Amino acid sequence: NAGVTQTPKFRVLKTGQSMTLLCAQDMNHEYMYWYRQDPGMGLRLIHYSVGEGTTAKGEVPDGYNVSRLKKQNFLLGLESAAPSQTSVYFCASSFGPGQGALDEQYFGPGTRLTVT
């Protein structure tokens, strides 16, 4: 099992450019999440999905869009990148709340994005 993978690992964008980050998991998890991690700010939830075809807003959704067309994939889009979106982005997945011992979130390796 590859677990949770993210593409790309690094990216530099100019202000106003767009891009899509791809998260893939092969653990048959229902729930998938996108977080951003900034120094001193911890992990902040951007958007999440409780199943194929569903998405929901997290703590900091502005400037981002997501799609979950397939159960194993969760895409994060930046339509018009801004310097404030410079961050490390982590994807995570889990079986979902209330699954007993299966509540653990498994994180991907992260994507380091710089917007200039």
Next chain:
Amino acid sequence: GENVEQHPSTLSVQEGDSAVIKCTYSDSASNYFPWYKQELGKRPQLIIDIRSNVGEKKDQRIAVTLNKTAKHFSLHITETQPEDSAVYFCAASHMNRDDKIIFGKGTRLHILP
């Protein structure tokens, strides 16, 4: 919504001593409290979690305690070792409400030789 406060932001302890990290949460309905460890340049990984029907849970050198009345929970690491140096995140969620997990801002733990 849920808000999680974590203290301290940085903690240095001598190797072999104990370390304690404390978190408070705001939503009294939260019932699931995981702790994640993130080593430098790596992804966060779950190290221990506790549910609201339990007051304490232990796994070898790490333990977590929960005080539902005061809405705070703590991570205890005993006999600290160099490999314990990392950033630790607490989190809170209501696991039966399909709610998202809200993380604290993290504690950077340094183990001094």
